[in-house]
Amino acid sequence: MAIVLETKSLKKDYGGKIALSGIDLCLPSGKIIGLLGSNGSGKTTLLKLAAGLLAPTGGEIRVCGMEIGVETKRAVSFLPERTYLNDWMRVMDIMEYFDDFYEDFDREAAHSMLSHLGVDERARLKTLSKGTKEKVQLVLVMSRHAKLYLLDEPIAGVDPVAREYILNTIVANYNPEASVIISTHLIADVEKVLDSFLFIRDGRIIMQSDVDKAKEEYGKSVDEIFREVYRCSEKA
Amino acid sequence: MFGKSLKYEFRAIARKVLPLFLTILAVSVIIGVAVILDGRVFAPAESTAPSTLREILYFAQSILLTGLLILIFVAGVTVLIMTIKRFYTSFFTDEGYLTFTLPVTMNCHLMTKIVSMLIWNLFGGLVTAVAYLILLGGMELGYGAVTEAYAVLADDLREMGRALSVIWDEYTGSVILAAIYGLLFYIFEILLVYFGISIGCMLTKRHRVIVSILCIIGVNVVFSILDSILMSILSLAAFPDSVASSFAVLLSLTVFCLVKGMACYLGTKAILIKRLNLD
Numbered sequence: 001m002a003i004v005l006e007t008k009s010l011k012k013d014y015g016g017k018i019a020l021s022g023i024d025l026c027l028p029s030g031k032i033i034g035l036l037g038s039n040g041s042g043k044t045t046l047l048k049l050a051a052g053l054l055a056p057t058g059g060e061i062r063v064c065g066m067e068i069g070v071e072t073k074r075a076v077s078f079l080p081e082r083t084y085l086n087d088w089m090r091v092m093d094i095m096e097y098f099d100d101f102y103e104d105f106d107r108e109a110a111h112s113m114l115s116h117l118g119v120d121e122r123a124r125l126k127t128l129s130k131g132t133k134e135k136v137q138l139v140l141v142m143s144r145h146a147k148l149y150l151l152d153e154p155i156a157g158v159d160p161v162a163r164e165y166i167l168n169t170i171v172a173n174y175n176p177e178a179s180v181i182i183s184t185h186l187i188a189d190v191e192k193v194l195d196s197f198l199f200i201r202d203g204r205i206i207m208q209s210d211v212d213k214a215k216e217e218y219g220k221s222v223d224e225i226f227r228e229v230y231r232c233s234e235k236a
Numbered sequence: 237m238f239g240k241s242l243k244y245e246f247r248a249i250a251r252k253v254l255p256l257f258l259t260i261l262a263v264s265v266i267i268g269v270a271v272i273l274d275g276r277v278f279a280p281a282e283s284t285a286p287s288t289l290r291e292i293l294y295f296a297q298s299i300l301l302t303g304l305l306i307l308i309f310v311a312g313v314t315v316l317i318m319t320i321k322r323f324y325t326s327f328f329t330d331e332g333y334l335t336f337t338l339p340v341t342m343n344c345h346l347m348t349k350i351v352s353m354l355i356w357n358l359f360g361g362l363v364t365a366v367a368y369l370i371l372l373g374g375m376e377l378g379y380g381a382v383t384e385a386y387a388v389l390a391d392d393l394r395e396m397g398r399a400l401s402v403i404w405d406e407y408t409g410s411v412i413l414a415a416i417y418g419l420l421f422y423i424f425e426i427l428l429v430y431f432g433i434s435i436g437c438m439l440t441k442r443h444r445v446i447v448s449i450l451c452i453i454g455v456n457v458v459f460s461i462l463d464s465i466l467m468s469i470l471s472l473a474a475f476p477d478s479v480a481s482s483f484a485v486l487l488s489l490t491v492f493c494l495v496k497g498m499a500c501y502l503g504t505k506a507i508l509i510k511r512l513n514l515d
Contacts, residue, residue, distance in 0.1 A: 048513075053333065053514060073340075074339040080330075080333040082333060084330045100243075101339065
């Protein structure tokens with residue numbers, strides 16, 4: 001299996017406040033990986049570094065064997081926690097935008113998902129509700145045939161029905177040769193779609209495992225394992 | 237990718253600026269028609285049109301002309317504000333998540349902003365010129381005033397042309413240099429604003445507008461001090477005549493403007509690549 005994301009002693013601090021302290025990772029392709037941790041544990045920082053939105057303070061980070069740059073941005077499809085859509089555009093304009101900039105954008109797939117959602121492509125983005133905007137953003141991100149999908153808190157702040165839709169969309173649309181990293185603290189909701197997971201705390205990876213292997217070993221759900229491991233690392 | 241970036245940047249600004257430009261042209265056409273109407277219908281000695289109507293027309297013309305001048309001013313300010321606002325929203329708001337994850341280099345992002353700003357300014361100048369020509373056309377068709385006026389002015393213009401020709405022949409280098417300096421100075425001023433905004437947004441996540449304005453003023457003060465030092469050094473140098481002295485000053489200002497512009501550009505680029513952290 002090819003390696004899609006690799007880090008060596010990856011560090012990031014914000015003016016003295018350490019966000020990541022020497023992370024070593026090697027994530028293969030073809031997996032849905034949960035990046036699980038509480039708020040402020042370093043999940044978003046790790047994703048931002050992989051997406052090229054931040055520069056590391058130390059260490060190395062590579063996507064598909066390449067240093068972060070224009071080429072890795074072609075390979076990465078990033079869904080931030082925030083809504084980044086240009087409000088003045090129509091839905092069809094933002095689709096054209098993605099089509100123009102990303103060679104791997106599948107307009108037909110996007111069109112199909114949007115019509116399934118009942119989103120009018122002629123509607124201006126500013127007229128859509130926050131939830132619909134988030135769905136449009138997810139559709140755009142998942143309509144790319146990327147090698148690495150980075151989804152930052154995709155189900156935070158949405159109702160259970162929308163969570164179901166989002167997770168189904170992720171599973172149904174991701175390319176099996178690619179990998180998906182889902183960052184979240186809502187573990188119980190996502191664990192059913194995960195192949196493997198990473199627990200992150202205070203900028204360190206405290207556990208990394210396949211979901212099935214961990215469940216077999218602990219005899220518990222990922223959510224329960226997370227609570228146990230977090231308690232242990234807190235005591236330590 | 238540069239072409240694609242420019243296309244969307246152009247569209248983003250067009251939605252605010254283009255309606256203003258179209259209004260300027262429409263108002264100038266209305267004034268032109270009113271002038272023609274006045275010249276052809278009301279002004280002739282044999283005209284039987286009531287004088288009240290002519291007074292109303294004059295009043296409407298003066299209001300529209302004032303409105304046109306205000307519109308031209310507003311359009312200029314809008315172009316400036318929109319180019320600065322686009323820089324801020326593209327890079328420092330949530331839209332930055334989209335901007336910086338595009339497979340586009342930082343040089344391409346910055347050049348898009350600069351070229352777009354220059355094109356819109358050029359476009360604004362062209363619209364103003366066309367509006368002026370429409371007014372002249374109205375005067376010509378209405379009263380034959382332009383022909384008459386230019387007949388009187390023709391000699392003066394020819395004289396001025398001869399004088400300019402002499403200046404061009406004798407000071408070609410200085411004239412070209414002055415044009416280059418003017419362009420560079422304009423680009424530098426915008427880069428200075430971009431640099432100030434970048435520093436301001438790097439320093440704080442709150443009160444970004446005020447901090448950015450203070451940073452722009454601060455950087456400007458630093459550059460002004462450096463300008464003064466440069467001028468003081470130049471004043472110490474001995475030149476054979478005033479022409480050589482002026483040329484040397486202009487050349488130094490141009491080179492220094494280029495250096496300052498590069499410093500602002502590279503500073504902005506470094507902040508965006510190394511120091512930016514979107515919320």
